[in-house]
Amino acid sequence: MVKISVLQHAPATHLPSRPGDPTPTSRNLDPLMHPFAKARERTRALNAAKMERIFAKPFVAALEGHIDAVETMSRRPESLTVVASGSWDGGVIVHDIAQRTKLLHVEAAHKGKVSGVCFADETRLLSCGTDRNIKLWDTKSEYVDENGAGPSEPRKPLSIFPGKAAFNSIDHHRTDPLFATASSIVQVWDENKSAAISNLTFPTSTETISAVRFNLSESSVLASIGSDRTFTLYDIRTGKAERRVIMQFRSNALSWSPTFPTSVLLASEDHNLYTFDVRSLNEPTHIYKGHVAAVTSCDWSPTGLEFVSGGWDRTVRVWKEGVGTQPEVYHTKRMQRVTSTLFTADARFVLSGSDDGNLRMWKAKASEKLGILDSRERAAMEYRDSLKERWKFDPQVGRISRTRHVPKPVHKASQLKRTMLDARRVKEERRRKHTRAGESKPKAERKKVVVAEQT
């Protein structure tokens, strides 16, 4: 007896049972049923990489108001939107970056440049300038019309703290009514007293302090950088400088990590950024190379996973913590040298203040879509991200997602820099080969940064 059966598909299982129902799908995961699965996935990855670059439109808005370089920026604690900025023209502006309006505009807060601003609490703002004064302002909103013109008489500060030398930076204590300023020495002030309550300085220091910052976790620890290539740690309870590091080049800006209490980021004059673990100051934990001119400012993201830096090369770069190369690069035709940068408190945006007097707002992730995402869109985005991650070693996909267009001068400068560094490396190697220097191990790049460590 021959047993015969012929394949037939039951339409009932493959067609929708009622009109309007979705058509049932069936799956067969046999690889023979999916020819070119890998090649097609690669095409999708390539498209994903291209789409990311197509959608990379990071510029959000420019906030005007200053008529000279924006020297300093600070965000209000416990607020996502309020940011204060001070400029070389002596003006201080408090911006609402969500509305893109000015909450406060003090035209001539200081004579000369405003070198530092920081919020004392929810409503009060501290500013310091080269006119040797620290001023405390009330930022409670007042009427400001569309042109930015406020009431007729200029706003008066709540109090003025006179100093002896021009101030370069100011930072407020996290909890106590204390703040620290940087001039030729570091001074700690009480909000209720008109003179500094203590002067902090490293015994042998004759420098000009350019920035001072309180640690975010251990709020009595203070760090400063100076023009004599130093980075100094103080404790305001003991009132002493604890440790000091002298480096090859001076640092321009300083930022404590919000999540790793001992990690500090320095923006250096030698085009690099360094993170130090203050427990071991003999070498940096990481070097971030990418700028082609001095880095003038830096700020951590509140998540501690990213940070932003602005440089003399007219670019803003967004770095991932622990990834020392290939940062995201932002630039525009009209943006001049970046003098201050800031991450917003929701870690989604980056602010940059530059020489041309504008405050620019950028997305922290260049190709991020602003606005509401529906779940299908989000799923598609996540799929694209994982495709890019999976195929990043494919030459074409990798090249597309790596390449950034930079202005021609920056590109030329980076080429030149690479050539010079390569030549230097080769020369060093030849020297080691033919002299007795070759008998010892070459010095690691990280060990070259710190010249001396003092306690």
Place this chain on the structure above:
Amino acid sequence: MDALFAKADAIRPISKRRRTASSKDGHRSKKPSASKPQGESSSASNDLTLTSVVVNTKLPKSLRDKSPPTESVPQYKHIANKKLRAQLTRQSAQTARSKALVKDAELLLAEDAGLVQVEGDMEKTWRVGQSEVVQAAGEEAARGRKEWTLDGGPYRARYTRNGRHLAVVGRKGHVATFDWQTGTLHSELQLRETCRDITFLHDHSHYAVAQQKYVFIYDRDGVELHRLKSHVEPTRLEFLPYHWLLVSVGNPGYLKYQDTSTGQLVVEHRTKLGACTTMTQNLHNAVIHLGHQNGTVTLWTPNLPHPAVRLLAHLGPVVGVSVDPSTGGRYMATSGQDGTVKVWDCRNWKGAVRTWQTRGGGADVEWSQRGVLAVASGGSVNTYAKPAIQTPFSGAAPPPLYLTHPIPHRPLTSLRFCPFQDILTVGHSAGLSSVLVPGSGEPNFDSSEADPFENKRARREKEVKSLLDKIQPDMITLDPEFVGSLAPPPKLTTAVDDKSDIPYARLPRFERLKVSGKADETEETDGDDNDGSDEEGEGKKSKLSKAEKEKNKMRGKNKSLKRYLRKQRKNVIDPKAVAVRDRLAKQREERKRAIEEAKGNVQTEKSSALDRFKRSS
């Protein structure tokens, strides 16, 4: 400050923690050691902060993988970087797990393939006729048995990829496309000129016809959309669905690839082998197989101006070529004008796997989705089932016959299996006949690839999706697995093997790793071994170092002869060379002795008066 350090120690930054602990000399020792015992020597379990955090960092049980990790996961012990090692291990565990899951998913394949089963040796499957099969088949399946009696010469047919629609073309110019299951006619044309082939494009909404002079593209309703003037006197058409390429070959002997999404003629190859009437594609690597008048079969890709493989398959014209889709395109069947059918292994072209003669000469061949081979010879269609066709067999006997069906309308010009059905459609001079061949069709389709039950919306969506996933024509190669595989290690060596003066800083990365002893040689040796086994399969060969291999490699013309001569030359005893060699050996000996003496190891024997009688060596 110490409070700060204590806090940081509790958080324990991933890599930084260890370094600070181990390099406690120098700066660390200077500090007051109030917080030290906690940060330093206490294990992780004692740390209160850590223990409180750890609970929240664990994955909940419901999210953890339930299946135990498989044993065969490779251990990357040779990789020093811990992070990388962990990542690789995780990746391969994930791959193993997903493979196991795919195996599990086979349980979900609902439908069973058709079959013809006999009891005992006395019964033969080939005795089963179509009437019996139709009787045994269900009502739906029995509708597949059809006879279309049509005027207008021998017919050719083509199914869409989902097997739902059929296009037929008669030699005299009768073209029809229809949904054969519902019997809906899409278009019917009388072109009144010679038509030689027809193919659907990506789906049933467009089709191309090889006509007297050119290839024409029609839409579903039979409206002529394009006349492809560059395809002159076409004889056969193929459509590569994942590359969106329409391929034609014709009487002038040119193979032309036209991109149907952009309309560009991608490439045309001159075969130099005259008119060609046999063409097929390998579904798994999109390579085009052509059979020629002089008995050669050539394999073509768009990026090579010459055939990737050229094979003398038959003594006389090749009339049929087909590639087995059920083995991933590993086997190819060809048939010659003289009635010889040969099955070839596409990995090893040395001789056919199996050869047999059919009666009646001039046979077309076609392989079904599940590996049933149909051979149209003389007045009947014979089918052969899977394992027997591909097992090597030295004799000239045909493999055991599976089913046979006589068709009294010679010649039988085309054979097409319907995808996802047990149907074989034979084109002949009196029209077309569909025959049921149980077990030829894949029972379980995948809706994302080809769905016989798809509706209009699904068809449109698939069109867009497949356009987005279009693979570039230059990605077609004989080995489709090269996409996403490791790049071969660079062949040129600059620094490691021979001493060149390229500074370390200017070496390529791989060489730098090699110099500093950090290169991962394991992958490379694997690749080399594979190469060796593919080419020669000699165990001895793979033990040679890379330099030796390069030295032995033959480059250019006539190098083998030169090498042969050089080797021969070694046996010639040249007295001059012998003398020189002796002298060198002597000098070497003396030098060695001098060194030994300088070290004071060997005492020179005191010369005695009797030395004069010593025989000089």
